[in-house]
Amino acid sequence: MLDALFFRNWLTATADAVDREAERLTELDSPIGDADHGSNLRRGFRAVAAVLEKETPDTPGAVLMLAGRQLISTVGGASGPLYGTLLRRTGKELGDAPEVGPARFAAALRTGVDAVAALGGAAPGDKTMLDALAPGIDALDDSLGTFAAAREAALQGALATTPLQARKGRASYLGERSIGHQDPGATSSALLFEALAETADGIGGASREGSRG
């Protein structure tokens, strides 16, 4: 079972991963965007890590809702509302359960991914974050919650955006010239699944023990 601490650890691991990869995300955002994806997400996830340390919500749903609100309030651009919505809707779906199983989490995360698609009006293949989120959540469902499979699927999804022509977001203004560049949003979305797998692998196991009692 996954408890509030697991989700806090996941988001902290995401903040670390974004920190680590910020320059690469900004670099990817240079040729087809405006060269700030890494710095924007870093600002947001640092704020998430800080607020989770201060407020320590005690259910998975509350952790995700708080993190989502924080992203909306600090990131700006399109990634703020989109990532914020992903976490908020996932958290809302989990309700106030003190612990959730992987299957329930996967179902909630799918609701979150669907909300992102609705908000941005995008579909897989448009060269956006959905190109990592959709295969990630599909793999999570197929593998009955194996986070490692989701990590791999999301990563492959991000890599597969390179030959695509962007149809949403700022890269879409480039038309055919957006082809040949990996999408920064899909790349950061893959980091979310990577942090999830990391959390489940090691840190997650330890934290579950630590959170009892």
Added chain:
Amino acid sequence: MRMLINVAETVVADALRGIAAAHPELTVDVENRVIVRRDAPVEGKVALVSGGGSGHEPLHSGFVGPGMLSAALPGEVFTSPVPDQMVRAAAAVDSGAGVLFVVKNYTGDVLNFDMAAELAEDEGIQVAKVLVDDDVAVTDSLYTAGRRGTGGTLFVEKLAGAAADAGMPLERVEAVARRVNENTRSFGVALSACSTPAKGGPTFDLPSGELELGVGIHGEPGRERRPMMTSREVADFAVNAVLEDLAPHNPVLLLVNGMGGTPLLELYGFSAEIQRVLVERGVAVARTLVGNYVTSLDMAGASVTLCQVDEEMLRLWDAPVRTPALRWGC
């Protein structure tokens, strides 16, 4: 890197402190990044709120004041502001007559203003939104995020601001803003990429001797790269691109806008070429504005915006305005 800054993280806050010091007629909340005209809320008048990424100055902070915006919200460089800023601003300027959000059509701006509108309405503030999408370089189709909002934003903010100042109710101010947008088209060119503070260098590689046609205002490449052209050739290309989309039967307002890195000497020369093409094409110019108004940091380049006006719109353009960057008639 040649930038007169402290560190990239504080460029927006540092600029806001400067605006506060230079313009006592504005109230500047540096921490929350909200700039409000000092006499707001103005009793019985609709309020205009706009904002977007920083790096486009004087848009929007330079357009706050009587006759134009009630409040402006700068986001991070080239990143839209967050809903919290928008709601805070709406609450500060609403007199009960409602608030019009002027939103440039970029995914981030649209999403954040949509969220803000919902939150503001929850607080009992009547909100209307108008989307500015004047850039003809982008095909408005299923395969793009839709036309960008660029130089036309100035016309929307000025004319709608004058409408609000004249005491029109929210739905009429909104209608004026929509009418301006529907009658406005722009086209931009870049002679250099711009340098963002976060990256510390050019956002894309544009060798000297080449130019980008059809750029937006975020340092992104345009729709086509060509060998360098003369001012005359660029003027022909830009005006033709605009007129392919807008065939004015009325006089137009003309904005020849610098992207931040092109001197006025060049802009005026370019403006002369634009006027020449317009005469050749039989388009009457009612008013002309030349300068750096909707910029893209230090990008060299220019954009051309035409706004077809009827008598009411021309009156609204001529109405007094008192802001840091646009000021006449008072």
